Amino acid sequence: MALNLWDSKVLQLIAAGLLLFYVWMDVALYYQVQAMPVSNGKGSAASSSSSPFAHVTMKALLLDHTTHYVHNPLAVWFNEATNFAEVFTWITANMVSFSHVVVAVVGMKLLWSDSLSTRQLGVLLFEVRSFLDAFDGTLARARAHSSLEEPGIGSSGHLIDGACDALGCTAMFFGCLGILRRKPPPHYSALPGPGGKEARETLAQSNRRALVLVGCAALQMTLSSLFWNRTLSEYHDLLEIPGSTYSTRVIQNTVFKSSALWITVWFWRLTNPHAMMEMILISIFLDKLWHFLSWIQYIGFVILLVQVSITETHLHYVQDLIPAVNSSMMTPLSGR
Secondary structure (H helix, E strand, O other): OOOOOOOOHHHHHHHHHHHHHHHHHHHHHHHHHHOOOOOOOOOOOOOOOOOOOOOOOHHHHHOOHHHHHHHHHHHHHHHHHHOHHHHOOOOOHHHHHHHHHHHHHHHHHHHOOOOHHHHHHHHHHHHHHHHHHHHHHHHHHHHHOOOOOOOOOOOHHHHHHHHHHHHHHHHHHHHHHHHHHHOOOHHHHOOOOOOOHHHHHHHHHHHHHHHHHHHHHHHHHHHHHHHHHHHHHHHHHHHHOOOOOHHHHHHHHHHHHOHHHHHHHHHHHHHOHHHHHHHHHHHHHOOOHHHHHHHHHHHHHHHHHHHHHHHHHHHHHHHHHHHHHHHHHOOOOOOO
16 A cells, blocks of 8 residues: 555654754754864774764765765664674675665656656665665675775775666656656557547657656756765865875864855755656656656756855865965875
């Protein structure tokens, strides 16, 4: 039996509770950022805590709410509870990455069903895929004794994880295409006859429209992923690699706590590729996929353009600010 948010008080309470939880955790995260001390220039020690506030890093700030507050803590807790990294030494992080591709393919097959309850089960499988996506990073960090502070961009594990993420997203979009082809909106599904020319033309028009909608969403997610990774890399280099002088580290700390940075990263939490995937999965769960993809077809590009423009403006400001501090001290920033 399919779950209906509009008719189920329980689902409504769960949705409202989850939303309040995210807001509360964001407020707590903001105050945690404000309490951060100036770096001593030695970097921070790795921590295995499952608390979302254990790693207040750029990567954590740029993550979407579900990954940061649900999947990542669950992955760390699961590893600690089962001692997975030490007990199952033969299972590598890359194997976990490959496993969530398999889960995504099974989820895609379920999304092709005519039954809403089966499609909702497919959505839950994609959430399992997201958990495994978080767990492969947790497993790799546990064995390397590192933390989220090191984004690992360019490493073999990062590339394999990125490729598996891309395959998982591709599976989701093929699932979306199957849903739209099987469940067109009323003005496409009200065909005049089962085999007439007009019916075939209307069906072809519906399929083309579905392909355009999925293509636009896929392009938006691809662009979001590219700019999100660039944003993470740039902010990490500017703010998390300790400056060579105390004055530089003070300005890094000040920027890290600034409202401008918080606003920039908070909107990335809503527009990054993981957040986009969650929104699409929610629309599938609510049986509103066609409406959601139609709504974001154009406005999604506008939102992304505004977000990238604001980010690039702030990045240029920080890039100019930190060398200015170094210049005043007559000491160049180490490594730049």
